[in-house]
Amino acid sequence: MTQQGVVCRGDQVLWSEVQMADSFLDRLQGLLGKAGLADQQGLLLTACGSVHTAGMRFPIDIVFLDADLKVLACHSRVRPWRLKSCRGARVTLEVAAGGVERHGVVSGQCFTWRVASLRP
Template sequence: MTTTKTIHFNSVILEVTIANQFFTRLRGLLFKTPLKQQEALLISPCKSVHTIGMYYAIDVVFLSADYRVLKIVERCVPRRMASCKQAKHTLELLAGEAHRLGVVEGMQLPFII
């Protein structure tokens, strides 16, 4: 079962789908239509992702256990990998969305699973 939460972030409403079970984490965004603005996928636990099999770029935001931004990989194109050893969660966004939303390293995101 997929869970979606509405998060208020920098005066923007963000619809976040939470992938916290084995198969939802494994699949991620594969074989899904591209994310839209104000949509995201939170994968937990997760410290690395790949875009093998995808046909569009994404922004990847690695988060600590308390949802602090540790690392941002903007416009991660298909057939690439990204990781952060310290990450507990990973947030995937439409390419360019992290910048548009004002996400920066060190900031705290308002997530509660």
């Protein structure tokens, strides 16, 4: 993964440990091989309007976003071996199951992405 950052809604940080997958290989790898995600972790897949959970070992929440990071659709607690897509989506956010509900994420909200600050 190339960058780590935070996903915000306005001034509120929703997920503080999000990896950006902006290359074909990073998107292909996705969350495969991981045992799970902590509440603050996520994966932001660029150039991505559909995802699968084949081979995964845990459920996730999936948020489809347009090019401006406006929420188009949310899918909660998607189990392994499923396929989800969204017309018009350009970016997909995968987070721990329950994150969408916990943060009250719904269609129409706008997110921002910030690269994490480097610590000295």
